[in-house]
Amino acid sequence: MATPALDDAAFIEKYGPHLNYEPSGGWNEHSNCELVKTHCCFCGVQCGIQLKVHENKVVGFEPWEEFPVNRGMLCPKGVKRYLQNEHPDRLLKPLLRTDRGFRESTWDEALNRTVDAIRKIQNQYGRDAFAMLGGASMTNEKAYLIGKFARVALRTANIDYNGRLCMVSAGAANKMAFGIDRAANPWSDIPLAKAVIISGANIGECFPILTDYVWRARDNGAKIIVIDPRMTPIARTADLFLPVRPGRDSALANGILHVIIEREWVDREFIDDHTVGFDHVKEVVAKYTPGFTESITGVPAASIVKAAEIWGVAETSMLLHARGVEHHSKGVENCLSYINLVLATGRIGKPGSGYGTITGQGNGQGGREHGQRCNQLPGARDIENPAHRKFISDFWGIAESELPHTGLTACEIFDAIEKGEIRGLLSISFNPLVSIPDADRTRAALNKLEFFGCIDFFLSETARHADVVLAGSLQEEDEGTVTTGEGRCVRLRPSVTPPGDARVDWQILTDLAARLGSKDRFPYAIANDIFGDLAAASKGGVADYSGMSYARIEQNMGIFWPCPSLNHPGTPRLFEGGLFHHPDGKARFHGIEYRPPAEDVDKDYPIFLTTGRVVSQYLSGNQTRRIGPLVDQYPEPLCEIHPLLAAKLGIANGNVVVVRTRRGEISVPAQLVRTVRPDTVFVPYHWPGKKSANLLTNRALDPISKIPEYKVCACRVEKVETT
Amino acid sequence: MNGFEFFIDPSRCIACKACVQACMECDTHRGRAMIHLEFVDRALSTQAAPVVCMHCEDPACARVCPADAIKQTEDGIVHSSLKPRCIGCSNCVLACPFGVPQYVAQIDQMMKCDMCFDRTSIGKKPMCATVCPSQALYYGTAEEIERMRVEKPINEFQFGNQTVRTKVRLMSAPSSARLDFDVTSFMPETDNHVPEITELVVWGG
Numbered sequence: 006m007a008t009p010a011l012d013d014a015a016f017i018e019k020y021g022p023h024l025n026y027e028p029s030g031g032w033n034e035h036s037n038c039e040l041v042k043t044h045c046c047f048c049g050v051q052c053g054i055q056l057k058v059h060e061n062k063v064v065g066f067e068p069w070e071e072f073p074v075n076r077g078m079l080c081p082k083g084v085k086r087y088l089q090n091e092h093p094d095r096l097l098k099p100l101l102r103t104d105r106g107f108r109e110s111t112w113d114e115a116l117n118r119t120v121d122a123i124r125k126i127q128n129q130y131g132r133d134a135f136a137m138l139g140g141a142s143m144t145n146e147k148a149y150l151i152g153k154f155a156r157v158a159l160r161t162a163n164i165d166y167n168g169r170l171c172m173v174s175a176g177a178a179n180k181m182a183f184g185i186d187r188a189a190n191p192w193s194d195i196p197l198a199k200a201v202i203i204s205g206a207n208i209g210e211c212f213p214i215l216t217d218y219v220w221r222a223r224d225n226g227a228k229i230i231v232i233d234p235r236m237t238p239i240a241r242t243a244d245l246f247l248p249v250r251p252g253r254d255s256a257l258a259n260g261i262l263h264v265i266i267e268r269e270w271v272d273r274e275f276i277d278d279h280t281v282g283f284d285h286v287k288e289v290v291a292k293y294t295p296g297f298t299e300s301i302t303g304v305p306a307a308s309i310v311k312a313a314e315i316w317g318v319a320e321t322s323m324l325l326h327a328r329g330v331e332h333h334s335k336g337v338e339n340c341l342s343y344i345n346l347v348l349a350t351g352r353i354g355k356p357g358s359g360y361g362t363i364t365g366q367g368n369g370q371g372g373r374e375h376g377q378r379c380n381q382l383p384g385a386r387d388i389e390n391p392a393h394r395k396f397i398s399d400f401w402g403i404a405e406s407e408l409p410h411t412g413l414t415a416c417e418i419f420d421a422i423e424k425g426e427i428r429g430l431l432s433i434s435f436n437p438l439v440s441i442p443d444a445d446r447t448r449a450a451l452n453k454l455e456f457f458g459c460i461d462f463f464l465s466e467t468a469r470h471a472d473v474v475l476a477g478s479l480q481e482e483d484e485g486t487v488t489t490g491e492g493r494c495v496r497l498r499p500s501v502t503p504p505g506d507a508r509v510d511w512q513i514l515t516d517l518a519a520r521l522g523s524k525d526r527f528p529y530a531i532a533n534d535i536f537g538d539l540a541a542a543s544k545g546g547v548a549d550y551s552g553m554s555y556a557r558i559e560q561n562m563g564i565f566w567p568c569p570s571l572n573h574p575g576t577p578r579l580f581e582g583g584l585f586h587h588p589d590g591k592a593r594f595h596g597i598e599y600r601p602p603a604e605d606v607d608k609d610y611p612i613f614l615t616t617g618r619v620v621s622q623y624l625s626g627n628q629t630r631r632i633g634p635l636v637d638q639y640p641e642p643l644c645e646i647h648p649l650l651a652a653k654l655g656i657a658n659g660n661v662v663v664v665r666t667r668r669g670e671i672s673v674p675a676q677l678v679r680t681v682r683p684d685t686v687f688v689p690y691h692w693p694g695k696k697s698a699n700l701l702t703n704r705a706l707d708p709i710s711k712i713p714e715y716k717v718c719a720c721r722v723e724k725v726e727t728t
Numbered sequence: 729m730n731g732f733e734f735f736i737d738p739s740r741c742i743a744c745k746a747c748v749q750a751c752m753e754c755d756t757h758r759g760r761a762m763i764h765l766e767f768v769d770r771a772l773s774t775q776a777a778p779v780v781c782m783h784c785e786d787p788a789c790a791r792v793c794p795a796d797a798i799k800q801t802e803d804g805i806v807h808s809s810l811k812p813r814c815i816g817c818s819n820c821v822l823a824c825p826f827g828v829p830q831y832v833a834q835i836d837q838m839m840k841c842d843m844c845f846d847r848t849s850i851g852k853k854p855m856c857a858t859v860c861p862s863q864a865l866y867y868g869t870a871e872e873i874e875r876m877r878v879e880k881p882i883n884e885f886q887f888g889n890q891t892v893r894t895k896v897r898l899m900s901a902p903s904s905a906r907l908d909f910d911v912t913s914f915m916p917e918t919d920n921h922v923p924e925i926t927e928l929v930v931w932g933g
Contacts, residue, residue, distance in 0.1 A: 027759065028757075032758040032759040065753060065758075066753065068851075068858045068859055069857075070858065077853075077858045077859065078746075078858070078859055078860060078861045078863075079746055079750065079859040079861070080746050080859075080861050081744055081745050081746045081748075081749040081781065083859075084749040084750045084859060085749055199898060201854075209742030209743075209774075209861075209862070210742070211742070213742060213861035213862070214860050214861045216742050216862040217738075217861060217862055217863045220862060220863065221876075223880065224876055224877050234915075235911070236773075236774065236909075237774065238741075238742035238743055238744075238774045238909050239742065241773060241774055241775060241907070242739055242740075242907065246914050247914070248911045248915055255898050299916055303882075303915060303916065304914075304915075304916075305914070305915065305916045305917075306916070308914065320860060350834065372900075379758045424869060458766065476756055486839075501753050510845050552841050620742075620744045620745070621744075621745070634748075634749055636754065638745055638749075647911065647912075647922075648771070649912065649922050650922050653922055658771065676770075677771055678770060678772075678909040679771065679772055679773070679911060680773065680907055680909075680911060681923045682909060682915070683911070684922065691804055
């Protein structure tokens with residue numbers, strides 16, 4: 006049984022979120038602090054930061070101005086992240102479920118109980134009835150270890166990760182178009198671009214440091230085009246703002262390409278020499294005239310032409326997108342339609358010219374390369390490719406026949422729990438109750454599990470459902486590497502050791518592996534042992550890290566993969582000379598016909614709902630909802646609504662409104678702003694329970710990547726009458 | 729730092745408040761920010777104004793202080809109030825033409841930005857300008873700003889008949905093109921903006 010033993014209020018009283026406002030020991034100056042050069046634990050920019058450490062406690066920070074990506078810059082999350090350390094909610098011992106909540110236990114008892122449950126479920130229902138979920142906020146070392154643990158120790162096919170909710174549609178599109186899944190350019194190419202398209206990326210709030218890169222591009226004469234249903238902080242002063250109607254991105258890209266082809270701004274030579282499939286795209290976009298595109302997208306025909314005029318003739322250009330185009334049941338198609346714009350003008354693989362998705366999670370890039378995805382083996386290898394299977398099974402010392410095949414993706418694992426096909430789950434670095442769409446279904450699935458184990462540093466809302474909670478490690482309590490959104494592998498140095506009886510995550514996994522009878526295959530004494538293993542396992546793969554070492558990474562302030570040998574400098578920019586990673590060296594165009602979102606507005610649910618982040622919170626908030634100064638900055642979710650729509654609905658600023666979809670409803674205050682389309686409302690998703698935006702969202706999956714459709718569904722909004 | 733000046737460009741600001749959060753981390757006043765940042769009018773726009781002290785050449789705050797609690801040093805820095813002197817009268821709060829000083833009731837004292845005197849006096853950049861992700865707050869030389877940016881620094885402001893000259897420079901756009909704020913200004917003119925079906929639902933659909 007995985008139903009929580011206490012109600013929410015009782016859990017909150019005991020395990021938080023409580024708000025931490027001060028470092029351990031108070032504000033008084035801590036003398037003799039050590040400064041540890043490491044990185045932020047939050048988004049994919051992975052800013053360099055120096056943590057101030059005093060007596061094994063992180064008590065503050067200093068900017069790290071020498072690290073070249075952020076040069077000392079930080080967003081408010083980075084500034085205040087140290088307040089998660091020595092937090093009163095920190096789990097200090099393993100917890101076991103009782104009928105009155107949890108009791109603390111020894112590691113032996115907690116690990117044995119976990120292993121007994123795994124054995125019992127796998128003996129009774131088969132190995133795949135026990136699933137594992139990982140996360141992309143963890144190090145490359147842990148991502149590698151979790152993939153290996155699941156396949157070698159648990160021997161389940163059902164291992165996936167929360168990156169499935171993040172950018173997998175972009176990854177799949179990149180593989181289809183370029184034969185490789187990595188941002189094509191270092192961010193240092195952004196300021197060299199003369200035209201920048203930013204589509205569905207709220208850079209100012211989600212990747213704040215990249216704002217400086219965009220502004221530097223503008224200082225150098227670039228035209229900035231922002232495509233978003235909301236006028237985000239970077240859209241405010243953009244040269245061109247296209248307020249696209251939610252769910253219409255592929256049509257808009259087709260419309261821009263239509264004009265570029267008509268005006269003969271395509272690079273015929275590049276297309277002929279380096280690509281396949283342009284003629285089909287040309288046929289597809291023929292009907293997407295500015296007028297037709299306007300009718301689908303809600304973007305004026307004149308603005309579509311203007312975008313083509315800027316993009317078509319630019320000398321250099323960067324196209325950047327993020328979750329806004331990726332979180333769709335046609336996420337792969339959206340990304341491919343934007344990639345067409347890049348390929349048609351031939352501006353990729355050159356200084357100041359290229360393309361990239363901006364990864365949302367700290368290790369969103371590395372977390373998807375080393376094997377914690379259900380369809381992937383280390384080195385970004387394909388789990389169904391016989392040669393790749395043989396290489397990895399030999400490397401791990403198991404028979405190829407023992408290596409599981411493709412398993413279920415994150416949302417599908419919850420669907421399978423609903424159906425009773427999966428009975429047990431071990432989860433780390435993932436808070437699906439807050440982060441997966443249609444939260445009531447997620448909750449019911451968690452309640453149905455026969456066994457649920459969680460490795461966590463704080464008791465997340467999801468972990469309240471656990472039978473066993475294994476007290477793991479915060480980022481600063483472990484060491485390793487992460488690979489940033491530009492493909493740069495950087496070094497996380499250890500700042501402190503885990504408090505109390507909490508343990509480093511990977512040691513918990515190797516202990517579980519030993520108890521599952523796989524001790525010999527997990528002979529890791531230090532994190533660097535795992536890194537050596539993952540680097541060797543990646544050799545010859547697409548994501549080749551085999552030339553990297555901790556020392557080299559530190560010396561070079563990070564190394565871009567592929568880095569196939571010890572004297573290789575790494576590869577900041579992909580596709581130089583128009584050489585792509587498909588066997589024929591050519592990139593692929595894909596003709597994309599626009600199709601509507603899985604759930605469009607109608608008479609009953611006439612308003613679009615879209616969701617996203619705010620600058621002061623991160624993902625499901627398991628860390629940032631415990632940091633007082635960040636919570637104060639934006640304490641609770643608000644429903645952004647345009648005054649024109651609000652007037653029709655009789656809603657004033659601050660009124661509590663019910664936002665209702667076919668899946669659920671939430672009540673939140675209305676925030677009247679002219680920065681959102683009047684046919685659309687926006688609610689940020691970082692909160693749990695009755696204020697969770699994911700009670701509303703639609704678990705419709707992209708057919709290729711299985712990313713859910715967070716960015717568009719149909720809702721109603723009504724004022725709550727106060728009595 | 730020799731030749732280093734402070735430049736503010738609100739047009740670059742993304743309202744993230746990293747500056748305010750980081751100011752709170754400075755050793756001499758940990759736990760309290762001495763700068764502030766407000767949306768100008770969030771209903772209209774995401775435009776925000778980061779407010780650090782402008783460090784006037786002839787500071788009104790110091791002139792109106794009945795307790796002589798606000799001191800200016802030779803380097804042009806106008807310091808925060810001296811605790812033993814400040815009587816919490818808020819004269820300075822009312823007098824400042826830029827809305828900088830804030831009275832902190834908990835400690836019955838006015839606190840304001842001293843351009844990170846503890847950091848700048850030992851060759852570091854001010855905390856807010858170091859962390860600012862948009863570099864709306866910039867600390868560097870006049871030559872750097874001239875080379876990098878099209879906006880021009882100004883440090884002379886007119887308030888009625890009074891001219892105020894400041895140490896901190898405000899970046900001014902080369903042309904002041906009107907910016908549209910409302911998303912509907914960027915939508916097709918023919919578009920009704922609010923879907924008709926909304927009416928059906930709200931009024932009897």
